[in-house]
Ligand SMILES: [Zn+2]
């Protein structure tokens with residue numbers, strides 16, 4: 001057992017017993033860990049506010065190797081993203097980031113690169129307008145896959161290496177990228193994607209997150225992008241489950257939510 | 266865990282240990298205390314426990330616990346019926362009442378929205394709240410807990426209620442973020458209610 005110090009991002013937390021919290025964090029030095037924060041819910045103790053989801057904190061904890069639960073000693077806020085908590089869309093996408101990390105990072109696999117990526121996307125979600133949140137989340141997903149060593153190819157045909165010019169392109173998750181018309185037979189299950197969407201995916205992958213706000217995806221592009229990314233995650237990362245946060249966002253979509261059901265004449 | 270000489274004692278300890286904040290050791294202490302206590306005290310306790318399941322249900326208006334169809338808050342003519350305070354749990358009503366400053370009615374959601382944990386509007390008493398909002402309601406104060414889920418819920422309710430031309434407010438800052446109404450003191454709660462801001 002030793003006392004460890006690190007920076008961390010709060011992914012989620014649950015009430016444990018009367019006044020304690022069970023907190024899942026992604027740390028810079030140790031990857032994902034679970035911490036017990038005793039007495040943290042009693043409000044005179046400011047720890048609960050530091051342990052709210054999406055807060056960037058600095059912690060010391062009693063570190064027992066081979067243990068599932070660690071004990072939190074001290075916590076300080078490095079940065080809290082207050083606008084995330086004030087808008088349903090921003091909050092839901094931040095939730096989706098947290099869910100994805102929590103789900104696909106198994107345990108103590110440290111990655112400074114991933115730590116920085118999570119901070120970057122939370123910072124951008126906090127700063128940019130809510131309409132940009134979906135683009136930021138796609139950008140995050142593509143980079144997240146890259147941090148696991150999977151980089152889908154959107155610049156050229158994965159089979160022959162030709163540039164992508166024509167309209168009838170396909171995305172093959174198993175082959176990890178686009179197929180041109182001539183190579184389409186290489187994967188008959190590949191998804192049809194318009195050239196505009198392919199260009200957008202290439203930009204999402206290559207441009208920094210804080211430069212994505214200029215993109216204005218069409219309805220068709222949004223649909224295709226979601227399909228492409230979902231099929232890629234399903235095939236390479238064995239992740240087929242829906243994200244609860246995104247389902248929540250759908251459920252509060254004006255027109256389908258409880259408000260319109262209740263207020264309808 | 267040691268074997269108990271009586272199955273009845275073991276069962277009682279198991280049941281007590283399910284209560285919040287009660288561990289095995291405390292449960293054992295309670296059980297042995299009850300064994301030594303006079304018969305009528307133990308019967309009074311078991312009767313009280315049974316009664317809450319037989320006599321207590323939810324007010325059909327505000328969803329607080331009550332023994333009648335409509336609770337004593339909702340039927341009290343001295344309370345301000347144009348003001349509704351929305352809280353997460355029945356316990357929050359007790360906490361706000363203790364300060365003695367709030368004179369309106371309540372509405373209990375029985376939880377809070379959570380994107381990450383998949384708790385949606387239809388899982389809470391939100392539709393029931395909206396259907397209470399007639400012309401005589403002037404203001405809805407959203408006193409959900411000052412944490413992410415409480416804020417999501419407040420945002421959502423504001424979006425739902427503001428189009429009805431009703432003022433929607435939230436108790437002022439001062440309730441510590443991440444905290445729980447349960448752990449805030451009376452003065453802090455009173456101040457937060459006095460300085461509530463429009464959402
Ligand atoms: Zn090709």
Ligand SMILES: [Zn+2]
Pocket residue numbers: 324325326327328329335336337338339
């Ligand atoms: Zn009532």
